[in-house]
Amino acid sequence: MDRKIAVLGTGANGSCASADLIKDGFDVTMIDQWPEHVEVMRRNGLHISLVDEELHVPVRALHLCDVATLHEKFDIVFLLTKAYDARWPAELIKPRLKDDGLMIALQNAMTAEIVADVVGVSRTLGCVIEMSSEIFHPGIVRRNTSRKGTWFGIGSLDPSTKGREEEIQAILGHVGQCDILDNVLSGKWMKLIVNSMCLGSFALVGLRMSEAKELPGMRDLVVKLGTEALDVGQRLGYQPEPIFGLKPDEIEGTNRFVELMFDKLAADVGGRSLRNASLQDHMKGRKSETDLINGLVVDEGARFGIATPANRAIVELTQRIEAGMLKPDPKNMALIVEAMGDPSA
Amino acid sequence: MDKKIAVLGTGANGSCVAADLTNAGLDVVLIDQWPEHVEAMRARGLHVTLRQGEIHADVRAHHLCDLAAMNTTFDTVLLMTKAYDARWHTELIKPYLKEDGFLVGVQNGMTAETIAEVVGPGRTLGCVVELSSYCFVPGEIKRNTAPERTWFGIGSFTPETEGREEEVAEVLRHAGKVDLVDNILDAKFMKLVVNTMSLGPMAMVGGDLADEQPPGMSEYMMRLGEEALAVGAALGHPMVPIFGLTQEDIDQSNQPLQKFIDKLNHDIGPGRGANTTLQDHIKGRLSEVDMINGLVVAESEKRGMAAPANAAMVEVTRRIYAGQLKPDPANLQLAIELAG
Numbered sequence: 001m002d003r004k005i006a007v008l009g010t011g012a013n014g015s016c017a018s019a020d021l022i023k024d025g026f027d028v029t030m031i032d033q034w035p036e037h038v039e040v041m042r043r044n045g046l047h048i049s050l051v052d053e054e055l056h057v058p059v060r061a062l063h064l065c066d067v068a069t070l071h072e073k074f075d076i077v078f079l080l081t082k083a084y085d086a087r088w089p090a091e092l093i094k095p096r097l098k099d100d101g102l103m104i105a106l107q108n109a110m111t112a113e114i115v116a117d118v119v120g121v122s123r124t125l126g127c128v129i130e131m132s133s134e135i136f137h138p139g140i141v142r143r144n145t146s147r148k149g150t151w152f153g154i155g156s157l158d159p160s161t162k163g164r165e166e167e168i169q170a171i172l173g174h175v176g177q178c179d180i181l182d183n184v185l186s187g188k189w190m191k192l193i194v195n196s197m198c199l200g201s202f203a204l205v206g207l208r209m210s211e212a213k214e215l216p217g218m219r220d221l222v223v224k225l226g227t228e229a230l231d232v233g234q235r236l237g238y239q240p241e242p243i244f245g246l247k248p249d250e251i252e253g254t255n256r257f258v259e260l261m262f263d264k265l266a267a268d269v270g271g272r273s274l275r276n277a278s279l280q281d282h283m284k285g286r287k288s289e290t291d292l293i294n295g296l297v298v299d300e301g302a303r304f305g306i307a308t309p310a311n312r313a314i315v316e317l318t319q320r321i322e323a324g325m326l327k328p329d330p331k332n333m334a335l336i337v338e339a340m341g342d343p344s345a
Numbered sequence: 346m347d348k349k350i351a352v353l354g355t356g357a358n359g360s361c362v363a364a365d366l367t368n369a370g371l372d373v374v375l376i377d378q379w380p381e382h383v384e385a386m387r388a389r390g391l392h393v394t395l396r397q398g399e400i401h402a403d404v405r406a407h408h409l410c411d412l413a414a415m416n417t418t419f420d421t422v423l424l425m426t427k428a429y430d431a432r433w434h435t436e437l438i439k440p441y442l443k444e445d446g447f448l449v450g451v452q453n454g455m456t457a458e459t460i461a462e463v464v465g466p467g468r469t470l471g472c473v474v475e476l477s478s479y480c481f482v483p484g485e486i487k488r489n490t491a492p493e494r495t496w497f498g499i500g501s502f503t504p505e506t507e508g509r510e511e512e513v514a515e516v517l518r519h520a521g522k523v524d525l526v527d528n529i530l531d532a533k534f535m536k537l538v539v540n541t542m543s544l545g546p547m548a549m550v551g552g553d554l555a556d557e558q559p560p561g562m563s564e565y566m567m568r569l570g571e572e573a574l575a576v577g578a579a580l581g582h583p584m585v586p587i588f589g590l591t592q593e594d595i596d597q598s599n600q601p602l603q604k605f606i607d608k609l610n611h612d613i614g615p616g617r618g619a620n621t622t623l624q625d626h627i628k629g630r631l632s633e634v635d636m637i638n639g640l641v642v643a644e645s646e647k648r649g650m651a652a653p654a655n656a657a658m659v660e661v662t663r664r665i666y667a668g669q670l671k672p673d674p675a676n677l678q679l680a681i682e683l684a685g
Contacts, residue, residue, distance in 0.1 A: 069628070
């Protein structure tokens with residue numbers, strides 16, 4: 001409880017995690033790059049709207065420029081920025097991480113090794129996160145996944161941190177269920193598979209999960225995206241790993257692995273289905289994580305000669321949205337199918 | 346001119362340069378981590394007070410978080426943050442730097458190679474800057490060094506960029522005099538030598554180069570400079586003329602280090618405010634002393650050389666940052682004692 005914790009990147013998910021830790025008495029410093037959000041939190045505190053609870057906490061919130069005036073060092077830094085914002089925040093906070101501290105990226109995509117590269121493999125753990133929330137107004141966050149439905153899988157990247165997972169489990173347990181994974185990088189790839197299925201595709205058609213998964217052709221697309229990502233992952237040495245709290249016997253021997261993960265996610269997100277992270281990015285005119293998710297599947301697939309037409313289609317159409325040439329729309333489903341079918345793609 | 350330029354880090358010096366570039370009609374955006382300053386610039390523009398008058402610039406100012414929504418890439422990025430913020434800012438802006446663009450650290454400290462490590466040696470140049478200014482109120486800058494006395498040294502430190510220095514020089518020329526320098530890393534180290542003598546020492550006593558110095562200060566400054574020069578020589582950085590001085594100016598002086606200080610003092614001019622490190626102390630912010638005097642200490646230690654004066658400078662500065670000391674003339678005696 002007396003450990004100094006920083007949450008770096010307090011958008012929707014970062015705010016949810018911070019609020020739960022603050023509520024339970026942890027010493028938390030929030031650091032964020034969105035000035036208005038920081039100002040509102042300083043003035044009014046942080047408000048989280050959960051499915052079954054309204055949570056309001058006073059917070060200690062800092063702008064990035066305040067880091068140069070900090071005197072303390074942190075025992076634990078949770079990084080909850082976008083995946084494309086991994087290396088620079090790690091460099092920013094590195095001088096303020098204790099020698100025996102841990103910096104853990106609670107992010108999508110394969111950023112664990114980037115953080116390890118910056119702060120050293122002995123000062124990080126890998127983490128898989130399943131949590132859905134949204135923020136459109138400074139200081140006010142809607143959290144979609146309940147604490148019960150929120151899941152973290154953490155694990156060491158290196159023998160030097162073995163045994164330290166429990167420290168983090170004890171903290172993240174205040175935010176959601178937290179399991180320790182033997183093979184956290186495989187776990188992160190499994191999450192990437194699910195992300196490759198749901199984020200870019202649902203954002204392209206501009207729909208919430210509950211609507212998007214009913215769109216004609218969507219289930220086929222999602223399975224194709226996931227299967228490509230699974231194949232590429234296996235070439236990279238990532239084995240199917242039960243994530244989201246699935247039991248090993250639930251995934252063993254199934255030939256419907258990607259569908260099983262997808263259905264579990266849909267069940268966890270539940271009826272209160274919000275706009276996913278990538279759709280929020282499109283609405284804010286901001287870069288999404290698609291290049292680091294579907295784009296990574298395409299790039300690694302190309303390295304091994306594995307065709308990834310579905311993921312390539314998502315990357316290309318997302319680029320058009322980010323360039324302002326296309327808007328999220330259910331009609332984009334036809335463009336996705338067309339792009340996939342193009343043999344030159 | 347349709348070159349897209351970003352000034353990343355628009356504190357005092359960054360704002361001076363960005364105002365000049367903006368008023369010269371260049372396509373320039375300002376990106377800064379101090380939100381209040383960005384908001385003030387958006388609301389009222391940038392206001393720079395010089396000794397000889399006032400400058401107003403209607404600038405395009407952005408928060409760091411705006412980058413992800415800019416949907417653009419830059420030909421030239423001038424990095425003007427504190428030296429200790431070089432690496433993370435370089436990582437931050439890297440995805441927005443054109444393949445054939447340049448990111449140049451217009452800052453103190455030996456950051457050129459750090460930047461090259463991140464963006465690749467083909468996309469950066471070395472730069473020495475001589476410009477003194479301060480900022481305590483968002484949007485309001487006091488520029489001490491007049492444009493005609495402001496000096497930039499620019500140069501390649503890898504063959505890949507040779508012949509392209511003018512691409513950056515032509516931009517900086519709107520903010521001061523620009524010389525192309527052959528041995529830019531030597532020049533940057535020479536600036537570091539001058540910084541070891543001027544920034545930390547003046548800041549610790551709360552004084553200024555233009556003041557009459559307390560007894561012992563000149564000797565202490567020379568010790569700092571000599572230690573820095575010695576380790577520079579070991580690193581392969583000989584004494585070279587900067588600030589527009591010539592080799593002849595150096596050769597003719599029997600106190601070359603004093604010559605650099607005098608030139609710096611002359612160029613900044615009278616009636617100045619706190620130097621950059623003293624501003625940091627006043628703001629309770631980390632200073633660059635660890636990357637200036639601290640570098641001299643670290644590199645000396647690696648080579649079995651002693652740098653006690655610089656070690657003392659680092660220690661006194663650490664105590665100021667920790668709140669154990671305030672900038673005060675008495676700190677000079679402490680530094681001299683610590684240096685032994």
